Every structure is written in structure tokens, then in C-alpha cells.
Amino acid sequence: MHLTLEFGGGLELLLEKSTKVHKVDVPPMDGEVKATMKGLLSWVKSNLIKERPEMFIKGDSVRPGVLVLINDCDWELCGGLDAELEDKDVVVFISTLHGG
Amino acid sequence: MPVQSTAAPARAGSRLCVRCGERKAALKRPKTLEQICRECFYIVFEDEIHRTIVDNNLFKAGERVAIGASGGKDSTVLAYVLSELNKRHNYGLDLFLLSIDEGITGYRDDSLETVKRNEIQYGLPLKIVSYKDLYDWTMDDIVKAIGLKNNCTFCGVFRRQALDRGAALLKVDKIVTGHNADDIAETVLLNILRGDIARLSRCTFITTGEDGPIPRCKPFKYTYEKEIVIYPLHDIFQSILRCIYSPNAYRGFAREFIKDLERMRPRAILDIITSGENFRISTTTRMPEQGTCERCGYISSQKLCKACVLLEGLNRGLPKLGIGRTAKSGAGADGNGERQGKRPERNRSSLHGKHGNLDF
Numbered sequence A: 001m002h003l004t005l006e007f008g009g010g011l012e013l014l015l016e017k018s019t020k021v022h023k024v025d026v027p028p029m030d031g032e033v034k035a036t037m038k039g040l041l042s043w044v045k046s047n048l049i050k051e052r053p054e055m056f057i058k059g060d061s062v063r064p065g066v067l068v069l070i071n072d073c074d075w076e077l078c079g080g081l082d083a084e085l086e087d088k089d090v091v092v093f094i095s096t097l098h099g100g
Numbered sequence B: 001m002p003v004q005s006t007a008a009p010a011r012a013g014s015r016l017c018v019r020c021g022e023r024k025a026a027l028k029r030p031k032t033l034e035q036i037c038r039e040c041f042y043i044v045f046e047d048e049i050h051r052t053i054v055d056n057n058l059f060k061a062g063e064r065v066a067i068g069a070s071g072g073k074d075s076t077v078l079a080y081v082l083s084e085l086n087k088r089h090n091y092g093l094d095l096f097l098l099s100i101d102e103g104i105t106g107y108r109d110d111s112l113e114t115v116k117r118n119e120i121q122y123g124l125p126l127k128i129v130s131y132k133d134l135y136d137w138t139m140d141d142i143v144k145a146i147g148l149k150n151n152c153t154f155c156g157v158f159r160r161q162a163l164d165r166g167a168a169l170l171k172v173d174k175i176v177t178g179h180n181a182d183d184i185a186e187t188v189l190l191n192i193l194r195g196d197i198a199r200l201s202r203c204t205f206i207t208t209g210e211d212g213p214i215p216r217c218k219p220f221k222y223t224y225e226k227e228i229v230i231y232p233l234h235d236i237f238q239s240i241l242r243c244i245y246s247p248n249a250y251r252g253f254a255r256e257f258i259k260d261l262e263r264m265r266p267r268a269i270l271d272i273i274t275s276g277e278n279f280r281i282s283t284t285t286r287m288p289e290q291g292t293c294e295r296c297g298y299i300s301s302q303k304l305c306k307a308c309v310l311l312e313g314l315n316r317g318l319p320k321l322g323i324g325r326t327a328k329s330g331a332g333a334d335g336n337g338e339r340q341g342k343r344p345e346r347n348r349s350s351l352h353g354k355h356g357n358l359d360f
């Protein structure tokens, strides 16, 4: 499944070469029929995050203060961790914990 | 938004905006839990700030107002919204951008670029004041002299004065800052944790320093950080930089606690502010007296203001002077363990605010 992932607000610093936009191919997670945000987060954690994963993940969700948008829509409206993803979705992660 | 998203297939369970009933909801408002569309979000976001300004009489027509502009998300959104509201509702304000250049290599380059872009985009005159001009020390020089541990103390104290001095240069009547509801809730908690009664009672005021030369106000007092981040200015996300010199674990901890509370119950942020507003200070609690610094004339409860104490330490090669660590006080690693509210006369060298954002 092709996804476009964007990281901002300092989260890009946790990734290789601080790249903000990642076009990725995410395989289906074990036991999942449809890809969900929960599966994507654990994929991002093991495949993209290079340092300080605790700045991004807390428990099995994002750290509070990290905003998630799926196709420009607040992920809280799409089901949060259970939100189902589809091919060509754009998922944006922005940390609100820095900068004023 | 930063994303030019391709049209997404409609999701099962996607709801309509509760305000217009026409468009698809794109955001859950933390304050009200309402699900609204992007178009309605602009309207309610800007209207609430307008209401805050009107209900609290923040401005008078004809005033010169400096917007403390860091290049970060809050002040960038504030500059935009305030200049829009000023035109839309005829506030009659003369608005300026006021930026501080701390002299941190690589840090302000981008944010000063953002501020310069804002100057052009919003047509607001910009004044940049540097630490080098004001104190003859850049933050890089200070870090060289003291290391990374206590530099936020310097940054915060110096920044606060720099804004006031820059504002005086611009001859403005008022300073506005981008402090948002999350910032204020965090400050309430930190002041409780520190037992800093004087600041606790002051930190929820929407306008402070009305007795001083230049009052400051916070039009975003009731505005959630989440909404400021979502407020869609195209280039805003590039400018969200964290201070490379400020890991500041203590502040981070309180902020994370606030975000944890918000996730469980979004109203918690407003409720903390309300609690802060409603604290009654017992009349037997001694409050520090306000005076002015003997050396520079800045408002200070001590003989010398914090900036002058810190500068003296730097210039005498004793940079720890003014950081406030005393062997007897049993202070923590921060050296900020004294109870300032109760013993104002004894803590001449101790500091109240540890970080620029807390010191308001």
C-alpha cells in the first residue's frame, strides 16, 4: 500500500536526514485485514524513526501533543488508532510541543 | 495545510460539520468536542479571538501595538490573525512586529526569515533587537561561558527585557504575545509546583504590567495549541523550530502532563486556567514588593533586576552568579528550590522563571 507520510514540528529530526516527506510502501500488518493507523505507527517506529522514538510514540499511540491528520482530516474523527488506511492516503504528523 | 492531498475516498463514519451541516467535518475542537469543517473552523477560530479582544477591552483605537514575533507558530498565527481582525473590525491599531535576535548560530536564521516574510506578507513594520546590542553578549557567547546547563535562565530573563526595551524603542503602547491556553495552563501548574504565589496570581491575567511602562496582553489566552497548529497558513510548519539550546526537562514534563490530560479530557486545559484564576491568596501571605532596578531602571522586586545580576556574573567571569544555587537551600538540580513567595527578602539571587515562556 502506497502512503505519503509527512513529519513536522520537529518530528522530522527523528528521521534519517531529517526528511519531512516520505513516500512509502507499507505491507499489511500481521493479522490485519485492512491497514490501520495502529499498524502504521508500529511500522513507522521500526522503519523510519532513527532516534528518540519516545518523542513520537507513547504506548501504542503517538505521544500526546503530536497531531495526526489523515488526508487533511483530524485523525480523531477517523477513528484514531483504529482508522483504516487506503492506498494513496496522506498522513501528516506534527509535534506541537516545540516552538512558540 | 501543507499537504496537497489527492481527493480521498469518503470514509465510512465520516460526519458532517455540526455548524453548517453541509461540509464534511475535518476537526474535532478540543474546547467543545464539536466536529466542524475547515471553513467553519476559520470562522469560529477568528471570531473567538475577536470576542476575547472585545470582551477584555484589550485595545483602544489609535494604540501602537508590538507583536512579539519569534517566527514560531504562535506568534506567526497571532500576527496574521491580529492584522486581519484589525482591518475587519476597525480596531484602529498601529501594529508592529518585534523580534529578538539572541545570537544563537543557526537558530534564528530561519525564524528571522519567517518574520521578515511576515513583514512583507502582512505589511507590518519589523524591528529586530539583538542581545549583542542590548547586553553586549550573544547567547553563543553566554553558552561558551557557562555551558548548556543554565542557559535557559539567561535566555528567558534577557528575552523578557529585550521585548520591553525593543517596545520602548518603537514607542508602542502595548505588547501582545502568542501565549496560548496550553502555555497558560502549564504555567499555572508550574507555579503551583514551585509555590510561587505571586506568579500564580498573575499568570492567568490576560493583561499584565498595567502599572509598568508597557502592558502586555495575550489574545490567545483561551486558544488551544492544537487549533493554532491546525490553523492553515501554508508555510507555517517549516518555521516550527525548537530552541536548540533548551532541552529543559522540567518544562517538558509539565507540558507532557498537560497533553496527557488533554487526551483524556480536552476541557482540562481551560479548567486549569479557571482554577488559576480563582485562587484566593490569603491576606497573610507576603507578596514581593515591586520596585525598579538600581542599575537599569527595569521593574524588579530586588535591588538589581535579574538581567543585571546575570550580566554582572558574566562580566566578572562568575557566570553562576544569579542562577540561585545555594548550598544550604537544598535546591534541586535547577537551583530553584527556594520558596520565593514566602521569603522575598532572602532570595535576592534566586530566579523565578526558568524559561522565557514561563516568565510572563
Ligand SMILES: [Zn+2]
Pocket (backbone or CB within 6 Å): B017, B018, B019, B020, B021, B022, B023, B036, B037, B038, B039, B040, B041
Ligand atoms: Zn461547517
Ligand SMILES: [Zn+2]
Pocket (backbone or CB within 6 Å): B293, B294, B295, B296, B297, B298, B304, B305, B306, B307, B308
Ligand atoms: Zn537592571
